[in-house]
Amino acid sequence: MTHPGSAPRADGPEPQDTRRDDPSPARPVLAITGLDVHYGLRRRRRKVLHDVTLSVAPGETVGIVGETGSGKSTLARAVLGLVRASAGTVTVAGEDVTGHSEAKWRRLRRRGTVQYVFQDPLRSLDPDLTVADSLAEPLLLRGVPRGEALARIRPLLERVRLPGELLDRLPGEISGGQRQRVAVARALVTEPELVILDEPVSALDSANRVQVLQILKELRTTGVAIVLISHDLGSVAGIADRIAVLYRGELVETGTARDVIRRPRHPYTRLLVSSAPTLHTAPADRAERAALRAALTT
Amino acid sequence: MLRRVLSLPAGRIAVAILTVVALLAVLGPVLAPHDPLATSARTLAPGSGTHPLGTDYLGRDVLSRLLAGSRVSVLGSLEVALTALVVGVVPGILSVYLGRAFEWVTLRVVDTLVALPFLLFAVAVIALLGNGITQAMLVTGVLVSPLFYRVSRAATLTVARSQYVEAALIAGASVGWVVRRHVWVKVLPPIAVALAQTIGVGFVIVSSLTFLGIGVQPPEPTWGGLLASDLGYLSYQPWAPVAPALLIMATVWACNLLADAIRDVSGEAGRALVAHRRLRAGRRGRTEPAPTGGAS
Amino acid sequence: MTALSEKRSQQRSQQQSQQQSEQQPGHLNASARAGSSPGRTDAAGGSDRSAAEAAAATGPDGTAPGPEAPVLSVRDLRITDRAGDREIVHGVGFELTPGKAVGIVGESGSGKTLTCRAALGILPPHVEVSGGSVHIAGTDIADLTPRQWTALRGSTVSAVFQDPASYLNPSIRVGAQIAEVVRVKTGRGRREARRRGLDLLRAVHLRDPELVYSQYPFELSGGMLQRVLIAAAIAAGPRVLIADEATTALDVTVQAEILDLLADLREQTGLALVVVSHDLAVIAQVCDEVLVMRQGEVVEHGPTAQVLHDPRHEYTRLLVAEHEQYGLDRFRAPEEETR
Numbered sequence: 001m002t003h004p005g006s007a008p009r010a011d012g013p014e015p016q017d018t019r020r021d022d023p024s025p026a027r028p029v030l031a032i033t034g035l036d037v038h039y040g041l042r043r044r045r046r047k048v049l050h051d052v053t054l055s056v057a058p059g060e061t062v063g064i065v066g067e068t069g070s071g072k073s074t075l076a077r078a079v080l081g082l083v084r085a086s087a088g089t090v091t092v093a094g095e096d097v098t099g100h101s102e103a104k105w106r107r108l109r110r111r112g113t114v115q116y117v118f119q120d121p122l123r124s125l126d127p128d129l130t131v132a133d134s135l136a137e138p139l140l141l142r143g144v145p146r147g148e149a150l151a152r153i154r155p156l157l158e159r160v161r162l163p164g165e166l167l168d169r170l171p172g173e174i175s176g177g178q179r180q181r182v183a184v185a186r187a188l189v190t191e192p193e194l195v196i197l198d199e200p201v202s203a204l205d206s207a208n209r210v211q212v213l214q215i216l217k218e219l220r221t222t223g224v225a226i227v228l229i230s231h232d233l234g235s236v237a238g239i240a241d242r243i244a245v246l247y248r249g250e251l252v253e254t255g256t257a258r259d260v261i262r263r264p265r266h267p268y269t270r271l272l273v274s275s276a277p278t279l280h281t282a283p284a285d286r287a288e289r290a291a292l293r294a295a296l297t298t
Numbered sequence: 299m300l301r302r303v304l305s306l307p308a309g310r311i312a313v314a315i316l317t318v319v320a321l322l323a324v325l326g327p328v329l330a331p332h333d334p335l336a337t338s339a340r341t342l343a344p345g346s347g348t349h350p351l352g353t354d355y356l357g358r359d360v361l362s363r364l365l366a367g368s369r370v371s372v373l374g375s376l377e378v379a380l381t382a383l384v385v386g387v388v389p390g391i392l393s394v395y396l397g398r399a400f401e402w403v404t405l406r407v408v409d410t411l412v413a414l415p416f417l418l419f420a421v422a423v424i425a426l427l428g429n430g431i432t433q434a435m436l437v438t439g440v441l442v443s444p445l446f447y448r449v450s451r452a453a454t455l456t457v458a459r460s461q462y463v464e465a466a467l468i469a470g471a472s473v474g475w476v477v478r479r480h481v482w483v484k485v486l487p488p489i490a491v492a493l494a495q496t497i498g499v500g501f502v503i504v505s506s507l508t509f510l511g512i513g514v515q516p517p518e519p520t521w522g523g524l525l526a527s528d529l530g531y532l533s534y535q536p537w538a539p540v541a542p543a544l545l546i547m548a549t550v551w552a553c554n555l556l557a558d559a560i561r562d563v564s565g566e567a568g569r570a571l572v573a574h575r576r577l578r579a580g581r582r583g584r585t586e587p588a589p590t591g592g593a594s
Numbered sequence: 595m596t597a598l599s600e601k602r603s604q605q606r607s608q609q610q611s612q613q614q615s616e617q618q619p620g621h622l623n624a625s626a627r628a629g630s631s632p633g634r635t636d637a638a639g640g641s642d643r644s645a646a647e648a649a650a651a652t653g654p655d656g657t658a659p660g661p662e663a664p665v666l667s668v669r670d671l672r673i674t675d676r677a678g679d680r681e682i683v684h685g686v687g688f689e690l691t692p693g694k695a696v697g698i699v700g701e702s703g704s705g706k707t708l709t710c711r712a713a714l715g716i717l718p719p720h721v722e723v724s725g726g727s728v729h730i731a732g733t734d735i736a737d738l739t740p741r742q743w744t745a746l747r748g749s750t751v752s753a754v755f756q757d758p759a760s761y762l763n764p765s766i767r768v769g770a771q772i773a774e775v776v777r778v779k780t781g782r783g784r785r786e787a788r789r790r791g792l793d794l795l796r797a798v799h800l801r802d803p804e805l806v807y808s809q810y811p812f813e814l815s816g817g818m819l820q821r822v823l824i825a826a827a828i829a830a831g832p833r834v835l836i837a838d839e840a841t842t843a844l845d846v847t848v849q850a851e852i853l854d855l856l857a858d859l860r861e862q863t864g865l866a867l868v869v870v871s872h873d874l875a876v877i878a879q880v881c882d883e884v885l886v887m888r889q890g891e892v893v894e895h896g897p898t899a900q901v902l903h904d905p906r907h908e909y910t911r912l913l914v915a916e917h918e919q920y921g922l923d924r925f926r927a928p929e930e931e932t933r
Contacts, residue, residue: 067845067847067848068815068816068845080468082464082467082468106470106471106472107470108470109467109468109469109470110469110470111470112469112470115468116465116468118461118464118465120461123460123461123462124461124462124464124465125462125465126462126466126479126480127462128483128484129479129480134462137466137469137471137479138469138470141466141469141470141471141475142470176702186465190469205701205702205872206701206872206873206874206912206913206916207701207912209916209920210912210915210916210919210920213920231845231846231847232845232846233846233922234846234875234917234921234922235920235921237920237921237922237924237925238919238920238921238924239920257925258925261922261925262925271847272846272847273922274850275846275847275849275850275851276846276850276921276922277846277849277850277873277875277876277878277879277921278875278878278917278921278922278923279874279875279878279902279914279917279918279921279923280878280902280923281878281879286854286857289850289851289854290854293851297801
């Protein structure tokens, strides 16, 4: 299940997927090969992603972990067609979307195969639209009549454990945890094959965090592929099958969650593992982190 | 929106005054006790039973002339505001979406319009096209449209860069969908504010032009014209300009008050303000004294 | 639950006995108390005076470490919102001796931030302390005048908050802002303030202090800004540093750096810490003692190891379970066995 992007390392064999049987799918939901993305023009042009190769199978949960500026959001935006690749290919549900025109993208998006959940639901939900209107929007865009759209969002609300009376509220009138679940529900209305979530739990407190993670776990059992983007290994560790570590625009490590966390190879992954807040920390960790930081800056 | 504006005392005052002015414009000529053009021998008379506001230098009833003149002022200012609205808002919103060339051209046109002094321009247009308030107001409307262009463009820009618009685009929305469903609602309140302000400005312009005797032929009564003729006889009747001046002032003030009130109650902050006021009013069992919204 | 309430009542009685022994001097003013209070070392008494008198005090460098007098003691603190006329915090109590770290964990609205703000004397309008007491270095904050507060903040108790960028003036260089704090709080001259400012930036492990000193806030990353604020917070050598969600907005790697820095400062200077977070693991990383708050109530209070190992309250169990089921702990715990 590892990919050419994560260069093989001298120490030890390629990690084996021990946690779950390899689904050995005929067709990955998402396949990215050799993706390069640049921002800026001419002299200000700089590389944000370099030679990223990653594929996500149906029903698989992949965590993409990296620090601010590592390019993880850009990766998501490339998959959604919001930024152009300067090299490499992106294939979504078997369709090569790398050179798609705006009109083709719109058609693809309306099908709703890939959905995206923004980090901050307060900003990604229109403050002047009720929860019902926000949830119905993707369906209305597909041409579903309003009445039918409203009928279809009701069961979704149950799925994300929200009471029906929330439908008439505005995003500003519900709690942060409820908003995040509304955002997740909105991503599910089109019955997508792949849902990408940007930091879905980092702004939430424990109770809401557990609830959102449980919803995602349930979602996974329905065969939907999930990509979780986070700066925190700890917040994806709970549900990710595989973890890909992005560092300065490159995938430096890809493997099963267990392997990456228990036997990290790249110094940055080691720092991530050692930095993730856990309940049982040893004083020795501090010295280890200091050493890793020093190693990464030189 | 109107209900929320009316929840503010300032909004109630503004709407009340503007309603009265609008009624004057519609019913003015009917309500006038005398023929506004009829002269009489009693020139420059002080207020009395038959002439509540006295008569002017030709013995015409001042109240009747004020009432009859209100229609010109109201129609003129509305014409300015609505012209500016249409001419400004449409390119304002589109400038965000129709690409760089359109954006560049409209921005330069707006810069040019801002540089033109609209009162002088209005005078010039009348000189060119003949004495008519309608043409003058149309041209003035175009000249004040940059306000609407700027306001709607700024509001659209903030919305266009928001995440919920991006979320809609990811769901496959087209530009038209985004404008109809997300942008329009957010652009309306600032446009309403600009509209109320511009109507106020329109009153000032109409009054200024008619004060100068431009746009309306002299025997026809107008607020500005009344003010001008009264000023000529200031030494005989020092109180005479007060009535038309007060009327112009109150109307313009009400427009600005309304603009403030709309701004105060619109958007997230406005919703909170209104909810808070209701809560407080409910708890204390009485309404608060009018906190006239912040300076404009 | 019975065990918990028993434990709490035990704590309370302990606190009460301490309270009695400390409150013997009664309502004398602070400097007089410092002299007359029996079980206290000179060093603590000295900074007691400094707190009450002026900012030009002997730094904490002279403070002898030891388990003696608490630098911050909060007893049965109650906070009420006068506008809504309801109690928001219902009796929080903890003691902090030099070099110790107490953590407060809870969701938003649990009253953890208000507790800190009360200890800093910066409660929002309409909100006030309605019961209990807060003593900073032996001084009851209820008796403080605004002037004494100003002297106390920064030089005895200091704080860093969640959004570092909003606490710095964006148009003034970082160095000038730190030097200003140094000059105001310690009365040093310009040149000396600069030297001390650079020392402080070095003390918070900024890689190139000279460069950072001459930079504007927008040129620095979130983690660097938080370090600059910690530098400013410790400029006048406070004895207590309150970190209220200070690492929440940062990447985990940067968060770990800041937490490590706090731990270093604590070890090197005997700085006492109050760490507030919604994440129990953050607190587990730095604190010896933890308070779990929920809806203004302390639902659990005890040594960190004990609370983590044997959580009593249902909410604490949820906090622990969240990490064990969904966090890295899920992979870490069995690792010990395999080794």
